[in-house]
Amino acid sequence: MPTVSQVWFILLNDSRAHEMTILLQLLQLLPDEPFSPHCGAGPTGLILAITLALNGVHARVIERDTARKIGQRGAGIHPRSLEMHHFLGTASDILSSSSQIPQMAAYPIGGNVPIKTMDMLSDAAEPSDAFPTTRAVMLGQEKQVEVLTAHLLKLGGVVERGIELVSFEQSSEHVFAVLKRSGDEEVTEERAIFDYLVGTDGAHSQTRKQLGLSFLGETRKAQQMIIGDVYLRGSLTHDQPLWRIWGDMSSSFLALRPVVETPGLFFLFIGGPEASQSILSDHEELVCYLRRTSGRPDLDCDKPTWLSPYTPNVRMVDSFRKDRVFVAGDAAHVHSPAGGQGSNSGAQDAFNLGWKLALVVKGLARPPLLDSYNAERLPVIAEMLQLTSALHDKTFKAGLDDQAWKRGSHLDQLGVNYRGTPFVLDEIEGRPPSTSNCYDSRPSGVLMAGDRAPDASSLIPSRGVLTGDRLFDIFNATRHTILVFTRQESDPQASLVVQLLKAYPSGLFKSVAVLPSDSTTSLDVGFDLVVKDGQGNGYAAYKIPSDSTVIVVVRPDGVIGAMLTNCDGLHRYLDIISF
Ligand SMILES: Cc1cc2nc3c(=O)[nH]c(=O)nc-3n(C[C@H](O)[C@H](O)[C@H](O)COP(=O)(O)OP(=O)(O)OC[C@H]3O[C@@H](n4cnc5c(N)ncnc54)[C@H](O)[C@@H]3O)c2cc1C
Incomplete structure (x- = not known):
């Protein structure tokens, strides 16, 4: 039995204009089935598809390439991404295949003993209760895509390979896309109609070009490199x-x-003026380069x-974003691989866009919620471009500077935040302190709406079911978690929150009530879950003042949406995010 959206697709697979008009009228009679596609099945597209699928929206994922791309590329997976994989249910498969980030070892030409070794993660913070994952891991992009594709399949999704987005137009209601399907023998054109379109189609994004978005910045032609496996x-x-390196970018680098x-x-990874681009097509030249730059004649x-x-x-x-069309990942930003942020x-x-899009296409939130995607991600990405460019300049300059290979703890993305943006609400701290930086909330010393919601362990359930004992076992990519930290035996705000929800x-x-460990109340007002904060980790991580009730709204992407003192605040927050 085809779903309604499949029926639309078959009916609209005809380009004659008068039929299109009739079909559009037909369409309006059909129930509003959530349906939004995106093109490009790289890591960005797959994570979006998994987030949507978990939220009950099966997007159509269109991929131009008929086979999965080979290659390591974006292999470094940072702690915040590992937390995201935890929420998406993909963490164990990612972690079971991944490895530690190796030490860098700089060798002299022809030498077997490194001149120096460098730990890129030497500045990484020690794991703590609130930040249990602080070290990045490594897994080639090819394998990441394989793992994510398998998960999407398990969730009932599929990647449609050999289909390219050629062009699109949009009205106030729909996106009309022209797709090219490359079969074994023939190329056919499809016309399809969607509610929304997300271009996750990489650095040369057709979506971005057609939207006419500017893509300002620079191309560093003088620093051409060669990468491969x-x-x-x-x-x-x-x-x-060991991640072995020889030479530097002033002459030849390997x-x-x-x-x-x-x-x-x-x-x-090959670079420097002596690295001729003819290496790309001449295998002998590649072998010569490897031997010459490393000084190891046996290399082959x-x-x-x-x-x-x-x-x-x-x-x-x-x-x-432009109206009903979005861009994400490399389609929206490209930068140096230094720091592994791409x-x-x-x-x-x-992950930021997925839950919002799901709520809107399901009719559970109003479209203004989608404005928050640009408001939240644009400043973070602008900051990231500056950070990675500075790192690039240090890493690829002449000479061997071990500081250049150190990756500061801010690159773990655990401090990335949306403080002060229009779709988060903080009624405790108010405005972000002037020291706030959207790439690292931690130096400011406060916890605010827009920050990553910290973890906390040793929770003891007193009502409801808790599998595990951590807040990260409660947070979920498909719903908001409303934490009510209360010490009061009969807290009127707690009852009001339950009634409102x-x-x-x-x-x-x-809805989750978090009680201090010595609490004697059962707080029997209808929370989905009531837990005691066994070791006080939750109260400490969320910096809950003594004798106050604090309501913390944790979004499906693990970000604090609101920090509030009462249920009126919760009303305001739900209004802001257009529920
Ligand atoms: C040397 C190097 C090292 C890197 N190291 C890291 C790292 O350690 N950590 C990190 O985070 N990042 C790293 N990156 C960056 C990372 O590789 C990219 O940021 C990442 O691939 C972006 O993923 P994406 O899904 O947005 O785009 P892509 O991976 O480019 O995927 C886009 C997909 O869209 C498809 N497509 C394109 N056009 C169309 C169309 N019209 N219709 C349908 N499909 C289409 C493409 O075939 C492709 O499969 C590195 C990059 C390089 C070059």
């Missing part, structure tokens, strides 16, 4: 998990990282599994 033969083995998930494979390699030119670009859009930022774009469709919220 090769099986090496000779004295370099996988035995030592970096080889063992790909732990694929025995024998190395990720290759098979034909690379992939090899690509790479020119650093630093660019971003002026808006992540794929991680695309993932956070998708009852007026909304079930499943939108989970």
Whole structure:
């Protein structure tokens, strides 16, 4: 039995204008089935598709390539992305295949002993109760895409390969897309109609171009590089998990990282004026370059599994949205790979947009909620471009500066925040302190609406079911969690919150009362869950003042939507996000 959206698709697969008019009228008679597509099944598109699927919206995922892309590319997965994978249910598969970030080891030409070794994560914070994951891991983008595609499949989704978005137009109600399907023998054109379109179609995004979004910035042509994956033969083995480097970008530079998930494979990075682009097409030249730059005459390699030119670009859009069409990931921003922020930022774009889009297409929130996507992500990405450009300049300058290879703790993205943006509400701290920075909330010393919602362990359920003992076991990518921290035996605000939430469709919220560990009240007013804060970790992480009731709204993307003192505030917040 086809779903309503599939029926639309079949009916509208005809381009004759008069039939289109009739069909559009037909369409309006059909029930409003949630349906929004996006194109591009890289990491950004897949995370968006999984977020939507978990939220009950099966988007159509269109991918131009007929086969999955080979290659390591964005292999570094930062702690905030790992937390996102936890909420999406993809963490265990990502972690079981991934490996530690290896130490960098700089070798002299021809030498077997490193001149120096550098730990890129030496500045990473120690894990704590509120921040349990503080170290990035590594998993090639190819494998990430494989894991995410398998998860999407389990959720009933599918990637439609060999279909390219060619063009689109939009009205106030719909997006009309022209798609090209490349079959074995023929190329056919499809016309399809959607509620929304999200371009997750990478750096050369057709969506961005057609929207006419500016993509201002710079292309660093003088710093052309070559990246790829090769099986090496000779004295370099996988035995030592070292990211070996030789030379620097003033003449010739070579970096080889063992790909732990694929025995024998190395990720290759070549740069500097002596690295001729003819390496791309001439295998002999590649082998010569490897031997010359490393000073190891025994080095040899098979034909690379992939090899690509790479020119650093630093660019971003002026808006992540035009009416019913959005861009996310590399379609919206490109930058230096230094710091490994690209794929991680695309993932956070998708995670930010996914729950909002799901609520709107299901008719559970009004469209203004979608404005928050641009308001929240644009400043973060602008800051990220500055950070990665500065890091790029340090990393790829002449000489070997070990400071340049250090990755500050802010790159873990745990401090990325949306403080002071129009769709979060803080009635406790008020305005963000002047020291606030949208890439790192931690130095300001306060916790505010817009920040990552901290974890806390040792929760003891006194009413309702809790699997696990952490706040991260309660937060969920498909609903808002309303935490009411209260010490009072019969707190009128607690009752009001429960009453208010009852007026909304079930499943939108989970109400959780968090009581101090010594509390004797059972707070029997109808919360979905009542927990005691066994070790006081929750009260400490959320900086709850003594003798106050604090309501914390945690969004499906694990961000604090609101910090409030009473139920009127909750009313205001729900109004702001257009419920
Ligand atoms: C050397 C290097 C190292 C990097 N290291 C890191 C790192 O450690 N960590 C990190 O976070 N990032 C890193 N990055 C960046 C990362 O690779 C990108 O940010 C990431 O690939 C972006 O994912 P995406 O899904 O937005 O786009 P893409 O991965 O480019 O996916 C876009 C998809 O859209 C498809 N498509 C394009 N046009 C159309 C169309 N018209 N119709 C249908 N489909 C279409 C494409 O075929 C593609 O599959 C690195 C990049 C490089 C080059």
